Amino acid sequence: MKCILCESYAFTHICSTCQTNFLSPSLYKRKLSNGVNIISFYNYEEIKELLFTKHTDIGFYIYNILAQLSFKKFAGEFHTKEKYISLAVDDTSKSGYSHTAILNHALKTYNINPLHNKLRAKNSVSYSGKSKMFRQENPRNFQLKKFKSDNIILVDDIVTTGQTLTQACAKVEEQGKTVNFCLTLTDVSLK
Numbered sequence: 001m002k003c004i005l006c007e008s009y010a011f012t013h014i015c016s017t018c019q020t021n022f023l024s025p026s027l028y029k030r031k032l033s034n035g036v037n038i039i040s041f042y043n044y045e046e047i048k049e050l051l052f053t054k055h056t057d058i059g060f061y062i063y064n065i066l067a068q069l070s071f072k073k074f075a076g077e078f079h080t081k082e083k084y085i086s087l088a089v090d091d092t093s094k095s096g097y098s099h100t101a102i103l104n105h106a107l108k109t110y111n112i113n114p115l116h117n118k119l120r121a122k123n124s125v126s127y128s129g130k131s132k133m134f135r136q137e138n139p140r141n142f143q144l145k146k147f148k149s150d151n152i153i154l155v156d157d158i159v160t161t162g163q164t165l166t167q168a169c170a171k172v173e174e175q176g177k178t179v180n181f182c183l184t185l186t187d188v189s190l191k
Helices: 016-022 044-051 059-077 099-105 132-137 163-174
Strands: 028-031 037-043 084-088 112-115 119-121 142-144 151-159 178-187
Touching (some): 044 059, 059 099, 059 178, 084 099, 119 163, 142 163, 151 163, 163 178
Parallel strands (some): 084 112, 084 151, 151 178
Antiparallel strands (some): 119 142
């Protein structure tokens, strides 16, 4: 197959040279309106074409590569005595897989336990390309299934206005739990 970035022949959808040269993650921080920190790994403009693959067949492979390069690397360097649970925001399968579940799964280490199917939106309206007002007027109405642990990491692929993560934090906090921080592939404000 050919690398989708440089079109060289490769064993993966993005060759190792392009992964090194174009997809080395950096850490970007931002705070939600509720004070919870978001850590993102990529500048939006650098990976936006790759993000557009998320509801296609190739997106499964692209998101796995991005997850290995960023989320897995982060988890391998996140050394704490405390144990954490990571929750993907609305990890409902679309197009045969869930892009947020792929990211969440990459966090599995001795101190981070990814849980699946725990935080789901009852309102499946798409926020893609919508204004902040639209997002506020159409809340996701998250449902949270019970689990043990009070140290939570929320996982999503893209943060734009922060409405989805803020709503997810509120749902988690309703059950007396704490969202320690959020992880996303990219923050649109980093254009």
